[in-house]
Amino acid sequence: METKKKYIGLMDPNHYAFLRSLENLIAHIDPKIKIKNQNYDVVTERVKCKPYDVLNSGETHFDVIMNRGSHWNPHRNSLFTILSTKVHLIYNMFSFKTIDKNSGYGQMGGLGINIPPTWAIPQQDYSELDDPKIKVPIHKDLIFEDHELFNLQSIGETVGYPAFLKPQDGGGWVGVEKVINGEELQKAYDKSGEKPQNLQHGINYKEFVRSVGIGPQIMPMHYNADSKYSHDRYIRSEEKAIEHNFITEAEKKEIVQIIKIINAFYGWDHNSCEALISKDDDKIYVIDFANAYPDSDVISLHYYFPGVVKAMAKWLIYCAFNPRHEKFNFMGEWHKYFKVLEEANKKGLSYQEKLDKYEKLADDYFETKKFNEFCEEHLADFDTKALEFFSGEKFEAVLEEAVKRYFRVPDEVPEKMAHYKGLHRFWIHCEKTRLGIK
DSSP states (O other): OOOEEEEEEEEOSSOHHHHHHHHHHHHHHOOEEEETTEEEEEEEEEOOOOOOOGGGOOOOSOSEEEEOSGGGOHHHHHHHHHHTTTSEEESOHHHHHHOOHHHHHHHHHHHTOOOOOEEEEOOSOOGGGGOTTOSSOOOHHHHHTTOOOOOHHHHHHHHOSSEEEEETTOOTTTTOEEESSHHHHHHHHHTOTTSOEEEEEOOOEEEEEEEEEETTEEEEEEOOTTOSSGGGTTOOOSSOSOOTTOSOHHHHHHHHHHHHHHHHHHTOSEEEEEEEEETTTOOEEEEEOOOSSOOOOHHHHGGGHHHHHHHHHHHHHHHHHSOOTTTOOTTTTHHHHHHHHHHHHHHTOOHHHHHHHHHHHHHHHHTHHHHHHHHHHHOTTHHHHHHHHHTSHHHHHHHHHHHHHHOOOGGGHHHHHHHHHHHHHHHHHHHHHHHTOO
């Protein structure tokens, strides 16, 4: 019988190491999968940016597409939107474009997930309306007559200090200002410019956890928001780069449940979530969980990088054999969650009991049981082969190139190279220990 092929399309124009590691890992594993007496090979192919016939572009040979970054490229985004009814996309742009920070805060807070007090504030600066380059003049009086005067000081007192003023559409901590009183809040708002802002209460936290979710696979990582450079934020401290078991099993369970619930609710296959464990009440608060382009760079993730690549490879292979584009029904599943909420309110269910019920819905959406069974049956040697790849010359070459591309000052490259190779060797050691390999 002829062996057929399953095609995984890969598109990530910005993360050099992630794309190359992913395609090389799948090639190294070389999955041979048999379904109902039919043999399949799994291959990857990059999704090229090229002209396409708009009226005849609804077909594709891909069985699943990893779509990272198309929201920045209207040309790609339009094509993938057309293809979304024919092939599963990781991720689907529609939901990410529809859901922003505040709609997410409002809906998840409504379900009972802990969100710090947050107020959305209109933009401070409307000077762009006076821009003579605007072809159609906009009259300020038509805009401002629909605006209601507000007392910023009163909002600050309601939210509580310390607080963070940050752009509603922000990312990467750009434009974030910490304020500790009304005077600082006013100064920060006055210079905030043309972007609508959020004012969010600052949690006095004992642990900052950033988790990456890929399908039902959730990976919590310690995060140091105070690090001077973004590439050092997953380093635990100067004394100890990586710390295992930095949160309790109960805390880990709750964090995993929260991001799985959020991702299933919105239909997000690949997303990250930032959570703070409070010193004051031991509650877990989520502060950022709508990331259309989660950090997947070896330079920042280092030790955690192989785990993210492996999770994406397994989910892509699974989706290639289990098409999910027809399962994506944006907003169609929401009533199930609100039904749980209604039941919880009537019966007086605890917070944990609500999370357990929400998680069951999320596991149904991600087909968690079916996914685990697929991996056990068809990818039994996945971890061993992945360890071979990440211990080999091909990945070492990718890591070396990634370091050279990121650190442009020649004198610092040798030190950084040794740093990242050391972190990776530690991952190899831990993985061998986990797998029982000497």
